[in-house]
Amino acid sequence: xxxxxxxxxxxxxxxxxxxxxxxxxxxxxxxxxxxxxxxxxxxxxxxxxxxxxxxxxxxxxxxxxxxxxxxxxxxxxxxxxxxxxxxxxxxxxxxxxxxxxxxxxxxxxxxxxxxxxxxxxxxxxxxxxxxxxxxxxxxxxxxxxxxxxxxxxxxxxxxxxxxxxxxxxxxxxxxxxxxxxxxxxxxxxxxxxxxxxxxxxxxxxxxxxxxxxxxxxxxxxxxxxxxxxxxxxxxxxxxxxxxxxxxxxxxxxxxxxxxxxxxxxxxxxxxxxxxxxxxxxxxxxxxxx
Amino acid sequence: xxxxxxxxxxxxxxxxxxxxxxxxxxxxxxxxxxxxxxxxxxxxxxxxxxxxxxxxxxxxxxxxxxxxxxxxxxxxxxxxxxxxxxxxxxxxxxxxxxxxxxxxxxxxxxxxxxxxxxxxxxxxxxxxxxxxxxxxxxxxxxxxxxxxxxxxxxxxxxxxxxxxxxxxxxxxxxxxxxxxxxxxxxxxxxxxxxxxxxxxxxxxxxxxxxxxxxxxxxxxxxxxxxxxxxxxxxxxxxxxxxxxxxxxxxxxxxxxxxxxxxxxxxxxxxxxxxxxxxxxxxxxxxxxxxxxxxxxxxxxxxxxxxxxxxxxxxxxxxxxxxxxxxxxxxxxxxxxxxxxxxxxxxxxxxxxxxxxxxxxxxxxxxxxxxxxxxxxxxxxxxxxxxxxxxxxxxxxxxxxxxxxxxxxxxxxxxxxxxxxxxxxxxxxxxxxxxxxxxxxxxxxxxxxxxxxxxxxxxxxxxxx
Numbered sequence: 203x204x205x206x207x208x209x210x211x212x213x214x215x216x217x218x219x220x221x222x223x224x225x226x227x228x229x230x231x232x233x234x235x236x237x238x239x240x241x242x243x244x245x246x247x248x249x250x251x252x253x254x255x256x257x258x259x260x261x262x263x264x265x266x267x268x269x270x271x272x273x274x275x276x277x278x279x280x281x282x283x284x285x286x287x288x289x290x291x292x293x294x295x296x297x298x299x300x301x302x303x304x305x306x307x308x309x310x311x312x313x314x315x316x317x318x319x320x321x322x323x324x325x326x327x328x329x330x331x332x333x334x335x336x337x338x339x340x341x342x343x344x345x346x347x348x349x350x351x352x353x354x355x356x357x358x359x360x361x362x363x364x365x366x367x368x369x370x371x372x373x374x375x376x377x378x379x380x381x382x383x384x385x386x387x388x389x390x391x392x393x394x395x396x397x398x399x400x401x402x403x404x405x406x407x408x409x410x411x412x413x414x415x416x417x418x419x420x421x422x423x424x425x426x427x428x429x430x431x432x433x434x435x436x437x438x439x440x441x442x443x444x445x446x447x448x449x450x451x452x453x454x455x456x457x458x459x460x461x462x463x464x465x466x467x468x469x470x471x472x473x474x475x476x477x478x479x480x481x482x483x484x485x486x487x488x489x490x491x
Numbered sequence: 492x493x494x495x496x497x498x499x500x501x502x503x504x505x506x507x508x509x510x511x512x513x514x515x516x517x518x519x520x521x522x523x524x525x526x527x528x529x530x531x532x533x534x535x536x537x538x539x540x541x542x543x544x545x546x547x548x549x550x551x552x553x554x555x556x557x558x559x560x561x562x563x564x565x566x567x568x569x570x571x572x573x574x575x576x577x578x579x580x581x582x583x584x585x586x587x588x589x590x591x592x593x594x595x596x597x598x599x600x601x602x603x604x605x606x607x608x609x610x611x612x613x614x615x616x617x618x619x620x621x622x623x624x625x626x627x628x629x630x631x632x633x634x635x636x637x638x639x640x641x642x643x644x645x646x647x648x649x650x651x652x653x654x655x656x657x658x659x660x661x662x663x664x665x666x667x668x669x670x671x672x673x674x675x676x677x678x679x680x681x682x683x684x685x686x687x688x689x690x691x692x693x694x695x696x697x698x699x700x701x702x703x704x705x706x707x708x709x710x711x712x713x714x715x716x717x718x719x720x721x722x723x724x725x726x727x728x729x730x731x732x733x734x735x736x737x738x739x740x741x742x743x744x745x746x747x748x749x750x751x752x753x754x755x756x757x758x759x760x761x762x763x764x765x766x767x768x769x770x771x772x773x774x775x776x777x778x779x780x781x782x783x784x785x786x787x788x789x790x791x792x793x794x795x796x797x798x799x800x801x802x803x804x805x806x807x808x809x810x811x812x813x814x815x816x817x818x819x820x821x822x823x824x825x826x827x828x829x830x831x832x833x834x835x836x837x838x839x840x841x842x843x844x845x846x847x848x849x850x851x852x853x854x855x856x857x858x859x860x861x862x863x864x865x866x867x868x869x870x871x872x873x874x875x876x877x878x879x880x881x882x883x884x885x886x887x888x889x890x891x892x893x894x895x896x897x898x899x900x901x902x903x904x905x906x907x908x909x910x911x912x913x914x915x916x917x918x919x920x921x922x923x924x925x926x927x928x929x930x931x932x933x934x935x936x937x938x939x940x941x942x943x944x945x946x947x948x949x950x951x952x953x954x955x
Contacts, residue, residue, distance in 0.1 A: 219616075220669030221631045359610070360626055361586040378611060378848045385826065388612040388848075390632050 215351030215485055216360060218390050222291045222346060228306060228339045230346060232490060238344025239489045241337065247326045248319035250275050255312070255341070258284035264429035264486055265348055270440030274318035281406055283440035288428045288486065291346035294395040298422045298438045301412045309341040310334075344489065350428040351390075353484025366481055373478025376471055381452070383475075385461040386424040392482065397421040400457035401437045408438070420458065431480040445476045500534050500730070501948040508719050508732035508779055508946055509553055513560035516724035519948065520554040520563050529554055529565055532948070543567070543580060551577075553593045555722075557601055564594040564604045576606060576620055584620045584627065590849070594620075596643035596650075598667075605643045605650060605667075611849035613827030617641060617652060617665065630669040635826045639778055640680040640720070643667065644687040649703075651681040651690050662692060664703055675703055679776050680720045684953065685727045691953065693720060693776050698729070700953075711954060717777040721948070729951045734777050736943035740770045748789055748938065750796050756787070759938035760818075762811040766790060768938055769809040769818055772798070786818060788836060801834045801841045805852050809834075812859055819844075819865060821855045831857040831867045 212230065214220055224230045241247065245254040258272050259265040265287045267273075272280035282298050290296065296308035312318040313326050321329075327337040357365035358374075366374065377383040386394050397409040399420040409418035422438040436442040442451055449472045455464035467475070501519070510521035518531045520542065527550035529543035542563055543551050552574065554565035567577045573590035576583050584592065584606070591609035598605070598619070608616040608627065615637035618627035633654055641652035650665040660679040665672045678692035678699060690701045691711065698712045698720070717734040724730065737754025739747055748768050749756050755773035762769070768789045775783045784806045786799040799818075806822040816836055823829040823846075830846030844857070845867045856868040 216626075219629055219631050221665065221672055222669075223672070359588045361588065384612045384848045385828075388826075389614045389634050390629075394634060 212347050212349070213487075215349055215356075215487060217351035217353065217356030217484070218289065218349060219292065224291070224343075224346060225304065225306065228342060230343060234340045234343040235347050235489060237336075238340035238342070241330065241341055242344055244330060246329050247313055247321065248275050249321050253319050258312075258318075259287050261486070261488060264288060264350070264432045265488075266433040268434070270435050272318065274315070275320045278317045280315075280317045282438050283435065285425060286429060286433050287345060288348060288350040289391045289426055290348065292391050295423065299409050299412050300397060300423050305342040305345055306338050309345060310338055347490075348486070348488045350486045351484050353428075354481040355478075356484060358481075367477065369474045369477045370481045372471075373474035373476070373481075376467070376475050377478055380471070381465055381467065381475060382461060383452075387427050392427040393424040395424065397423055398457070398459040398461065400452070400459045400462050401439070402441060402451075402456070403458075404439060406439065427479065427482045429483055429486060431483050445479050446472070449475050449479075495952060495954065497949045497951040499947060500950050501532050502945060504945065506946040506948065508721070508734065508777070510721065511555045512722040512724060512730040513556040514558050514725045515560055516726060516728055516730065516950065518556060518560060519721070519730065520556050520565065521948075522551050522554065527551065529563065531556075531563070543577070548572075553595075555594050555596060555604070557597045558599060559601065562597075562601070564597065566592045566594060576604065578604075578622060583622045583624075589616070589627075592620075595641045598643065599645065599647040605641060607638060607641065609637065613848050617650065619667070628669075630667075631665060631672070639776075640682070642682045642690075644683045645685060646687055649683075649687070651675075651683060651703075653679045653681055653692070662690065662701070664690075675706070676701055676708065682720050682723050682729070684723060685725060691720065691723070691729065693718065695776065712951070718949075719777045719779070723953070724950075727953050727955075729953050731949050731951065732777070733947045733949055734944060735947055736945050738940060738942040738944050740768070740938060740940050742768060742791065742938040748791075749787065750789070750794055752787060752796075752798070757940045758808050759940065760809045760811060761938060762815040763813050764815060766792065767811065767815055769811060770938075771807055771809065784822075786820070786834060788818075799834060799836065799839045801832065801839055803832060803841065805829075806832075806834075807852060808857075810858060812863055814863075819857050819859060821852050821857055823852050829855065831855050831865070833865070 212222060222230060242255040245251050247254060253275050258267045260267055267284045270283055272282065272284040274280060285298060290305060296302040296305065302308035302311060310323045313321050313323050324334050327334045354365045386398055388394060397418060401422060403420060407419055409421040431445060434443055436448045442448050453465045453467045453472065455462050505523045507522050507524050510519055512519040517535055518533050520529060520531055522529055527545040528541060529551035531540040531542055533540065543565065549570055550568050552566040552568065554563055556563055562579050564576065564578045566574045569575050573587050574592050575585035576592045576594060589608040589610055593607040594604045595607060596605040602623065603619045603621050606618050606620045608618050610616065613635055615633050616629045617631045618629045620627045636655035638652040638654055641650055643650055648667055650667055651662060652665065653660045653662050659677055662675045662678045662681050663672055664675050678694050681690045681692040683690055688702060688704060690703060692699055696713065696715045697710055698715055699708055700711050701708050719732040720729060721732050722730045738757050739754060740749065740756045740759045742748055748759060748770055752772045756770050758771040760769045768791055770787055771784050772787045773784055786801060786806060786809055787796060788799065789796045802825065803822045804825050804827060806820050809818040809820050811818060818834045818836060819831065820834055821831050824843065828846040828848050829850040829852040831844040833842045833844060844865055858866050860866050
């Protein structure tokens with residue numbers, strides 16, 4: 203693939219890698235991206251025609267939905283909140299518990315899930331005149347183009363020392379130091395793509411349901427912090443309503459992950475961390491330029 | 492066969508493995524020891540040309556020579572304490588947030604340099620840095636694992652690099668425009684051959700070749716010692732560095748501490764009862780002096796010698812606890828966070844005491860205090876090898892958890908502030924902590940490190 207041709211499909215925002223990984227069997231191609239975008243908004247992919255991908259992944263809400271739990275057909279509520287699906291092209295595993303190993307695996311599972319869209323994937327594909335593979339490849343290709351970057355944080359990292367306020371820079375120092383956020387939230391996508399039991403204890407076993415390893419009980423994948431200020435509520439169960447509540451929660455150090463311990467942040471430090479989290483808000487783009 | 496004999500090009504106490512040859516093989520950039528001055532060796536004339544003299548705390552590090560042999564791109568530790576990219580004295584990229592840079596290859600047109608950028612969150616990035624200014628083009632980011640070497644094919648189309656995956660170093664070929672990438676096998680320190688179709692790389696002390704399109708491999712040489720591929724000339728000769736000699740720990744009447752791991756040992760520390768020596772031992776391929784490290788504990792009155800791999804990226808300066816069950820070390824974890832760690836001698840279990848991203852391990856000092864408390868001193872930056880703005884904290888190990896005793900002028904017990912008198916008495920002398928009720932068990936008996944290590948630059952005509 204030539205650089206100019208790739209750039210014609212996706213202009214990568216500041217802060218993200220130029221290399222957008224895609225499997226050999228489904229290289230990023232303009233036609234599939236366009237088709238995938240149509241399908242993403244298409245409610246015919248759900249059994250009763252009421253739910254599209256955008257229902258839970260609303261472009262106006264940074265591809266999340268603002269609800270504590272995902273809501274599917276028949277107003278059924280799922281066990282977890284809808285994740286922001288930003289920069290998933292760079293993902294290693296998918297869903298909160300990482301049960302899908304590729305976007306191609308991931309995109310069809312909500313269609314088949316009886317709590318979400320409730321259709322056999324083959325039936326959904328036939329309803330829109332496609333094969334299962336065509337549907338899968340198109341949706342995965344479109345999701346690969348949903349990118350978030352070019353935030354004040356990215357501009358600061360690129361060398362613009364004025365891109366972050368003094369408080370945000372203090373927050374960044376805490377993020378990397380005393381608060382130890384960087385243990386999990388790092389790299390261009392602000393996630394290690396790994397699983398940690400850092401959240402509140404509850405009945406949801408998270409990654410354990412996939413791995414069956416005892417240490418994975420209650421572990422969930424580290425979410426990217428891209429556009430995090432735009433997408434309350436927080437954590438896999440939507441149990442924290444605000445960024446302030448998230449910082450307070452981690453300050454207490456209650457999770458079982460070895461990286462977690464009480465942080466003893468001052469009120470000013472908590473405020474600085476929250477202002478930094480707001481600096482992760484940048485430009486979200488999707489589909490063709 | 493005679494043509495295949497390697498040729499010693501250069502050696503001497505001042506030679507390091509930091510540098511690379513020109514395409515015509517006539518010159519090679521090199522950072523001198525101990526001055527850290529950047530020079531060019533002229534192999535034919537046997538002369539040394541100064542390129543960038545070190546200036547106090549400012550000095551050169553990694554460097555590469557342009558395809559026409561007329562320019563040198565190099566990492567420069569600047570007066571502000573981070574690395575910038577320079578070309579012949581001119582700054583071409585400076586960004587504190589990418590505070591360590593490793594130039595690896597020039598583009599064929601000489602307009603950009605393939606560079607590794609190291610971010611403060613310890614991610615590394617494969618980037619093209621334009622020499623005319625503007626932002627680097629970041630092709631690929633790697634979390635916590637950095638390529639030891641990457642190279643650009645002669646046509647400028649393909650990058651080859653190595654990266655740690657699990658416990659193995661894997662090779663990848665990445666399109667220079669970021670449009671494609673594929674894994675191509677196992678290895679380290681890859682370099683493109685002249686034909687742009689084959690890659691040579693190290694595997695232990697062996698040199699291997701991979702034909703990228705077919706995946707075919709062949710061993711080119713074995714028994715190469717601790718070598719480091721530095722570049723391939725237009726004539727398809729490999730220029731490589733060789734770390735000869737060794738570094739050894741001795742004690743008593745100059746008895747070597749190690750029975751099983753000779754030549755790669757340093758940083759000895761005695762246990763309080765004088766029965767045990769702990770030291771740091773290097774493993775794996777040569778890596779600009781930063782190979783992987785393990786701890787070794789030796790019972791000096793017996794032949795018991797045991798290796799402990801704490802799973803840290805860097806480990807240094809072991810200090811025994813009073814009961815000889817734990818070692819306090821400074822270093823960095825596999826996420827690149829530098830700090831101080833406690834290693835259980837029996838199990839190898841590691842407990843971080845203090846760690847932070849974006850710092851150098853040398854910023855930390857640590858010692859055991861009374862009742863096995865731990866004292867940590869952390870500078871916030873290094874200038875001219877000295878720590879500035881020092882910050883002292885103390886921790887107690889209780890029930891497997893660490894409790895902060897003292898932090899920044901406040902003495903605390905179980906989280907309650909109890910005054911600050913002890914902290915004011917903390918005094919460090921050399922690497923020993925004295926005063927403040929804290930003490931240091933190391934140094935009561937003599938053990939020391941001797942080095943016969945020297946670096947050599949060799950040339951070997953690669954077989955067709």
